[in-house]
Amino acid sequence: MLKIIDKYILKRYLGTFIVMLLMFIPIGIVIDVSEKVNRMIENKVPFNKIASYYLDFTIYFANLLFPIFLFLSVIWFTSKLANNTEIIAILSSGISFTRFLRPYILGATIVSVFALVMSIFLVPRASAGYKNFRYTYLMGGGQNQMRDNTDVFRQISKDEYIFVTSFNEVSKMAFNFSMEKFDNDKLKYKLIANRIKWNEKQKNYTLYNYTKRKVGEFGDIIETGESKDTIFNFDLEDLTPVIYIAETLPLHDLHKFIDKEKSRGSSNINVYLVVLYKKYSIPVSAFILTIIAVSVSSMKRRGGMGTNLAIGIVLAFAFVFLDKIFGVLGEKSTAPPLLAVWTPNIVFGILAIYLLRNAKR
Template identity: 75%
Template sequence: MKIIDKYILRKYLTTFAVMLMLFAPIGIVIDVSEKINKMIENKIPLVDILIYYFNFTIYFTNLLFPIFLFLSVIWFTSKLANDTEIIAILSSGISFTRFLRPFIIGASIISVFILLMGFFVVPKASEGFNNFRYTYLRGDGKQAMRGDNTDVYRQVSNDEYIYVNSFDVVSKTAYNFSYEKFKKDKLEYKITASRIQWNPKTKNYTMYDYVKRTVGELDDKIEKADKKDAKFNFDLEDLTPVVYIAETLNLGKLNQFIEKEKKRGSSNINVYMVVLYKKYSIPVSAFILTIIAVAVSSMKRRGGMGLSLAIGIAVAFSFVFFDKIFGTLAEKSSFPPLLAVWFPNIVFGILAIFLLRNAKR
């Protein structure tokens, strides 16, 4: 690697890191200003708040990664152009394609980093982020995910159905639980409980205010107990809301979860597929946005860096807009998830090729 490659690569990585360190505190300050009243009202422990904002930083930077990357490349490439460094480099006989090589190396490093983060780190951060949000900010500080939008009704097999009103991921407890077992399209028995808690050590569930109604030909048999342990043919993840659980699973568990949901014929399979495909599409966008940023900002403009940054902000937000619109379209309709997730990369990839050809001229 030549000196010029090391110089550009160092600028690429350091500017991206500085951009993250600049915008992450801004995101935290905005989030604190919105939630400070709720935090004080619920008397949230300081340790929980610090852990939340650690997870929030990872979640926030992963969400807006394309904008940070694009702006950082626009920034330092425009500075190189305004200082006539790019003109000097190209005048020395280096082609524009050769000049682009350290940018591609930098994009490769960041892509691998983002890919591994998306596979293993971001899901854990997303779990902590959502745990805090649903427990303290949407709930009453004691029970997570209570409310009108928390009802979960699932078919766990051909003849088994479960329902919970809400689920606390911290204590692994579901509220207003019901379980229905059918036999040849007829209800065999139904179990209800005010709450049901998962026991990690014994790998079973404890039900409170347990009631079991077994349907008979002439009359029903009712069994009651204040507390009862039992094993069921469903996983803990089946009790959690759709999008929430998809975001909190690492790559291996997410693939297993999707396969299981496909066999069950889940109507929400598109939601899971969007989460899976984005793990691969977001790192690829690093290459596309890097090429666009270099092509846009490598020319010395009369408007200086301000014009290049304005163009960069417009392009970056357009990319995020397309990403969100088509992601939501796939989740809420029959639009193919694979096409929806990759459509922004396809459109902006074509734009990158066009701008690159013009930049070479």
């Protein structure tokens, strides 16, 4: 049963974290609106679409940045406790530093469980809405950059490959489609089309302005047409850009998708594994950052809260830097994705143990 001091600290822990989110997320929304309002007006985006986008924006970035908000909020209110000599009074009453940490760990558990549930159920849907809105309505000056990052090249079987230059999740349509089939490194046929559209009701695809070339021993057979309905042995998600397909899948679907990509020998498998492992590593980072924040800010310093916040900001940026660097290494290099994703937590976990020992002294 929680004691009064535990309830007091836990209330401050959760309350300050929520206030921190409520302070910074509106700032992020205002900055985003100021950058994109011209394109929204030009494209005549409906208000309900904008409202839905910023709801997804809030969920997406709250999940992405919650460890940093949590870290800074713990430093903030713990520094206030230290400056008011409340921590000295608590420890002088016979409570050990380890016992003093109990409500912090409980608070980190609550936040981590909530973050894990969000990353499994809410964040994939919010990520899809956020990225689809940007692609559909915010083309403008960012169209070329978006299309540069949305090329899709996939091996769908042992000897079949598909390619599209861009994909629109809303209309279920991909552009500049091509499909090639090989036999012992020899091209058997190639199909190209200006557009390919998925038909939800019919469960098939429609090709527009297509050309199919079948390579023969004595001559090629060429078929052309304005449109054609057909069935392929690949899924709609295979046309979705690598940059966000994994982020938009719920946990169960993500596991199935990764298994399918492994069986195909996909070259992008590390990208998907990084997304999967981060669903678990980010909630765990809440415990590590909480211990570091308490260890750093529980001591009353000459510079007051300013010194603690400065140390906290430096450590927060260091964590973000390591997370981004090792995330890219996990996606692009030969480093194991699991090790790359968990390296920031391992490094800061060691730092947390060191700082905790010094704080106890």
